[in-house]
Amino acid sequence: MIDLSDLVDAALLGGREVMRVYAGGFETRRKADDTPVTEADHASERVVVAALARIAPGVPVVAEEAASEGRVPDHAERFILLDPLDGTREFCQRSGEFTVNIGLVENGVPVAGVILAPALGLLYAGRLGKGAFRAAVDADGVAGAPEPIATRRAPSALVVAASRSHGVEAASAFAARLPVERFVQRGSSLKYGLVAEGAADLYPRFGRTMEWDTAAGEAILVAAGGGVLRLDGSPLGYGKRGRADAIDFANPDFLAYGDPALVARLFEAG
Template sequence: MVIEELLAVAIAAGAEILRIYDTDFAVRVKDDSSPVTEADEAAEAIIVEALGRLAPDVAIVAEEAASAGQIPATDKSFFLVDPLDGSKEFITRNGEFTVNIGLIEDGAPVLGVVYAPALGRIWWGARESGAFHGRVLGRAISDSQPIRVRGSAGTGLDVVGSRSHGGSDVDGWLQRFQVSRFIAAGSSLKFCLVASGEADLYPRLGRTMEWDTAAGDAILRAAGGRVETLLGDLLCYGKRNQAHDTDFANPHFVAFGDPALA
């Protein structure tokens, strides 16, 4: 599989999301109290079908299927798919939602695509080839260019955080740094802003699942960044049979642009 094929899959899913975005779509609440729409399900169907054709021997862990209890056995390599990350942003129509496709190998995210269809921006990255950003016009990518995290030298840091989640825990953790600006953003856009040098830090002291983070984490690592747990370990993937939480649940983490900040 080549990255161009994954980019095409993400763009196709994004096109279907945008079609539904302009309708009077219904919203229902899943068992975990998170919202879901027909756009989540339609985009996931497109992605899962395409990945099944492109890489039939690689398992796919996708959010909506997992929510319904359909979780395949995972080997050393598997896909993590969040077909519509930022459902709250989709529902409020602020545009800050993304399509996420990540590939895991030996517990690490090695390839990722994040597409923000309403913003017309797409990011991708792979361990071997680095990270990139482009604009999407129709179904074609233009203005493709490599991206890299920025150094942290200077008087203050730009911190990106969740538009829908946050709180005093994040404020307390950030006291160790001199923060010059806080940027609110939805979905996995936060990883991408750090990867492209538009922010320095993204602390997440709240619940996430692996499909929320895998694609953005892969892009950030390919751009020279690092994602750590609060204990200083690299965030890992394929977490099953966790005594303290459900399968694929993440601990709290911090995404660093400049690894020296860690």
């Protein structure tokens, strides 16, 4: 078994590289899909992939920057999804709301995950059946004591997590039929952390995401008591390749939630 603590250590290595670049000057380039990329993306990916090779020899790693260049390893029941810098836009804007995401997938299901927000000094992690936690991370990239987290029972008025830059109007329209107290906007995969720790109740996501964006967050959220479903109520699923209607590893719209009873009522109501 791959230890969650080893995945945490790998993410911390990536976070140190990200912050090294963040502290200095950097150039932003555009990839073929017109998304931004910086040296921080590549530096983080290099050190995390090397760490994962030591931690889990023989387990394929599907990493965002390698995949964008067409380098995708063969994989089957067990593989790792890596986003070395989720929220590159936020990184370039220096908002601090960017993360390193590592998710372990088995039989199409994320079973362990780590989300590290190095500029915020915050880490989330979890393993299916073992629970989830958050921890503070100091300026040297060292994680403190873990604090267990769990989702909450949905209150009468909901807190909805939303992206700062993607699908905001569609998420607002979806939430318009719900009793909403307020929206909380966060960049990158930090929305999963909000729901997992009970600071938000729903995260509806519209528009394309990739599996390396979501695997770590889904693993943590499920470990904390919540879940992720497509808008038709089916699982999101991982390792999606060879489809006629979507590029490899792309996700459909989905709903991340904290209280299973709430989402059951939503799907029953249509």
